[in-house]
Amino acid sequence: MAKADGVLPTFLAPQVKIPTISTKDIGRIGAEQLLAGGQGKQIVEMAGPAEYSPDEVASALGQILGKTVTAQHAPLSAVVPTFKPFGFSDEAAKLFEEMYAAFSNGLIGYEHPAKVVRGAVTLHEALRRMV
Structure with missing residues (x-):
């Protein structure tokens, strides 16, 4: 939708920054942690170099695509109806709704x-x- 219509749909409030990380970094960090070995139970949280908001993602997409892209906030009431056609159970879709609300x-x-x-x-x- 960003490429075709200049719209980035989001269930997060557009200005809310959340931790995100690339799959490349997840693989690298996971491998480094495994090679380093552990010292008992250890919690390792991974994040990218910074937290980003949907507005920042839309702006970055706009720069890459050479067009204006705007984050469009969808209501949380749309999470379950959006996820169900993709095969999510009611319970799983409701958990995503809770997650988006908690992040926001x-x-x-x-x-x-x-x-x-x-x-x-x-x-x-x-x-x-x-892209």
Whole structure:
């Protein structure tokens, strides 16, 4: 939709920044952690080099595509009807609705104590590969 219509649909509030990470960074960090070995139970949280909002994602897509892209906030009441046709159960779709609400309200964050490992792939780099 961003490429065709200049619209990035989102169930997150467009200005809310959340931790995101590229799959390339997940693989690299996972491999590094496995090779380093563990010291008992350890929580390792992964995040990209920065938190990003849907507005920032839309802006980055716009720069890559050479056109204006706008984050369009969809109501949380649309989560379940949107996910069901993709094969999600009612329960799974409702859990996604809860997750989007929690992110939008700042209720999801890093676990403490946790080791937060930042990736290196920026939003622009990751999106450029997808586009």
